[in-house]
Amino acid sequence: MKESWSAFDTFEPHFRPLVIIELAKDTKEETKEWLTQRIVDKKKKEGAQLLVKPLVKEDGGKIDGNQNLYLVGASHLRLLLGAETVGLVKECNDNSMRTFTYSSRNTFKDFAEDNHDFLTMAERQYIIKHELENLRAKDERMIPGYPQAKLYPGKSIMRRLMTSGILLQIFPLHDTEELKKLWYTWCGQVKISYQPLDEIRCYFGETIALYFGFLEYFTFALVPMALIGIPYYVFAWEDYDKYVMFASFNLLWSTVILEVWKRCCAIMTYRWGTLLMKRQFEEPRPGFHGVLGINPVTGKEEPVYSSIKRQIRIYLVSLPFVCLCLYFSLYVMMIYFELETWALDFHEENESYFSKLMLFLPSIIYAIVIEMMNRVYRYAAEFLTSWENHRLESSHQNHLILKVLVFNFLNCFASLFYIAFVLFDMKLLRQSLATLLITSQILNQFVEALLPYWLQKRHNKKVKKRVYSIKVDTDLSLFEQVNLEKEMGTYLGTFDDYLELFLQFGYVSLFSCVVFKRPFSQPTANIGVWQLAFETMSVISVVTNCALIGLSPQVNALFPDSKTDLILIVVLAEHILLALKFVMAFVIPDKPRDIQIKLARLEFESLEALKQQQMKLAAESLKEETHGEKKMN
């Protein structure tokens, strides 16, 4: 009975597919059999105990070109046990958040044995991904059929398959119905004020929901600035004191915004359960390589790479390279200014409609060159970061973000700095700002949203044609869908979206991720290194704004005699503002009081449970050893 259970499930044709595995076309049969068997095998036999079946057409026959696609799912019970393994945190009947355990399942809100929506789609897919990635080699020394693809006990099978080129991709399936519903609540309604963050989180997971949450929060947080700015434009206030007040308000407000975001973030992630989720031990990222050694943390065999070697690569290769690129970028900027001067001279010498157009040419060329350099540099940064061979995905990401951020920052803002503080040309500053912003916005929208959308459309037609040409059928939807999605681009995380938001502080392509393959959910409790980036930006903005105020003619008019006094006062104001920012960041708690209390309560309860357990043990020990103690005295 026990033995037949998993076999029975394997050929169960009606389970709901959640994740797709695509193998290479020339994968050997024995490998496929071994892999599916390992996925289906029970936990006792160190399998993943999931359900799997090849993608087939309705009439049951395999299609030649597509026998490499497998649908993976799991029984409801298996998913619940998986939720316990990954440490999901769900809401209880008493409105507190607790780590889900199967034995206490009935105390959780909305739990019912037949409620298959207790876990969100994103969570179910995350569980399956986690179980697949944690499918580990037992005594196999290699992947069957591929003697060169070595395995060692405890090595993740999926990662080895991936690095050996046998496994092409694993991706979660879009759910067209849910997606339609999500689309409707998102933008089908008239009001566009609030985004359905909870629904987004259910479908795409926490990382993407947090991104949209941040986007929405940021948009609303900027409203007070805009409102206060209105009278300045309407009444054309140009008084020194009002001007300074507005600027000071903005600078302090940006700190308040970022601190309050941490609180909002804590509230959201508490409700979603990720704030309480224990961090799992991180596996090496797929690209990580090294000689086989002993991991000092786990004590298990895994590739090991010397930290000193990595440090040398970072500080002696990557750092100089980045500096060189920054220098080159500044060099290009200087050329731009020469072009600008040349265009101005040309316009002055022979004024015409053409020469007027020519005035804008340098800025446009510069914007395009910047975009190109950004893209080239991005590839170089990705290559270098891979070459630095970071063990953890998170540290890889942080180093990549740092590299790209510094370069993007310099590229986008260096020319503005130069214009403002070296040329002192406020008119040119305004003009450049407008040109740069508009050009890069248009370019980005085109490259990131319209282009892939258009390519996808064309491709969809092709695939549809191909599919129809094989067999004209009305109910090929799943088969068709999988084949469509496997060709879609992979959404590479929220990196570019945050970067755009970071660089433009504006509105970005809202729905770009829909024409991408559905991304796996990644439980996160905050926006990570981006919080730091935005905070750094807000500190730098104090310095630049104080300098700009110091340069403004109105303020200069107040100190007709002494430039020195002016500078000293501006520097003093800047220091006070910076000090205020740090005090505010320190005084505003990162988590609201009720979340703090809830967290403390949870910690207290687990400590109490431990103490109760220990006291029981202690009482028993005391009883047992009384006699011995007595003899000793």
Add this chain to the structure above:
Amino acid sequence: MKESWSAFDTFEPHFRPLVIIELAKDTKEETKEWLTQRIVDKKKKEGAQLLVKPLVKEDGGKIDGNQNLYLVGASHLRLLLGAETVGLVKECNDNSMRTFTYSSRNTFKDFAEDNHDFLTMAERQYIIKHELENLRAKDERMIPGYPQAKLYPGKSIMRRLMTSGILLQIFPLHDTEELKKLWYTWCGQVKISYQPLDEIRCYFGETIALYFGFLEYFTFALVPMALIGIPYYVFAWEDYDKYVMFASFNLLWSTVILEVWKRCCAIMTYRWGTLLMKRQFEEPRPGFHGVLGINPVTGKEEPVYSSIKRQIRIYLVSLPFVCLCLYFSLYVMMIYFELETWALDFHEENESYFSKLMLFLPSIIYAIVIEMMNRVYRYAAEFLTSWENHRLESSHQNHLILKVLVFNFLNCFASLFYIAFVLFDMKLLRQSLATLLITSQILNQFVEALLPYWLQKRHNKKVKKRVYSIKVDTDLSLFEQVNLEKEMGTYLGTFDDYLELFLQFGYVSLFSCVVFKRPFSQPTANIGVWQLAFETMSVISVVTNCALIGLSPQVNALFPDSKTDLILIVVLAEHILLALKFVMAFVIPDKPRDIQIKLARLEFESLEALKQQQMKLAAESLKEETHGEKKMN
């Protein structure tokens, strides 16, 4: 047999006393009986299961005036179980640090059933203090004999006795032999290079050991600065570039020092086990009052005080008061400068030996006034902080430290700032610096070390006389010792010592804590808010040093034409230095790699254990529910 065990231990006269309880002289007999019974009672009956006896003379008769002193101790076994309760972390045989549990006691280094030194003196006394403080009311509604001293289930008995004035003090006993040994290793040896931090920690606990560790570290960390400074004085280098290099080195070095201290601190506290110790739930501090309500964290009855009321008290009373004091302090400073001018005028008008002495008078008066103001303000700050009614001892301490720190900082440095940046008088700056430092140093040494030492000596003689007059005996040492120590002042924590170190960056009264009552050990993993204070100080020092360099005649000589350029360059240099400091603080990891790995290893092991447990449960659940699942499908 079980019943008689605790009774037997109670009257066991030969246990080693660790902690002394002093009750008020007029405490009723029934209260004393009830209290000793509760302390002796077994865990099962919600007692503390400790050993207790009244302090008696050798011949067994009580002495009239002293029947209120009780010696508290515990059996070796009881202490080990207590170590488990408080979550002590000790070293294992495999050199890793693990939370001590009684059942795994044999895996710990140096553990043997008869090795009574397995726990350090400080740990044993901490355990007894913890057990006494956690002695809670059962069904008593009041303290027997004192109907006005209300109790409620779960209320700490010791805290109620303390607030009712029945319990005068609880303090750990000095161990004269150990103290002599410690004294010898500390300063009996010729080399004074290294302090015996491990021995200090064993005797006084982690807080005090960390203070001396910080003191030692700081002294050695300043050596490179002194060494690099030597050639500047020897060769009288006054070049602009060398000067700036030295200053820049110092400013960055101070950041390195503070970051590396965090690492040293992590290494020490890892070895001592406090880095890994789980934070226990903090009880309200003894002085906390409020109406009886439900604590939202524990769900138990305890006094509750509205957070909003506290905020109002902090921001509407304490903050204005502190600002007023700061203003007053500045006002006094202005008077000092008027006095200084007056003395100078007086000296110029009628030059004499007397008038020369008069020149130093204002500085000396000012230093004395500052000291007096400091002391008065300190009382006010303590009163205000108590009145703010913080629930936790830690938050009470932080608010007190903040108040005192700001005032001390202004008091000690405002006049120097004024002289440097308003009067531009470098000669007066040097003179004031020297006078202030030396005066406050002498005053502090006198008030904090010599005065109490002298008072103690006189008092000791009196007590000895009194004791001898009652009965001349050679073996009254314990009786005598307890009576001596109960009159000693209480060492109020490392607050003043850190404050002195903070303000003077110099060497402080090393052995002041020996003439104090022995303090209870408090396990700590870092120097807390002081790290922040020193870091803030190091940021401020960048600003002041850059400004001083900008004011120096050598640097001014380099920019004969344009003050503006000079200021801009100084400001630029300052910003670069500040940015470098932040980058360095960010890049240098707070914990050394091997400590990070050890911590990660521990976390990994506990996660693995959890997973194993869950997988077992999951396998069982799957087995059990297979039939049900099958039917559902």
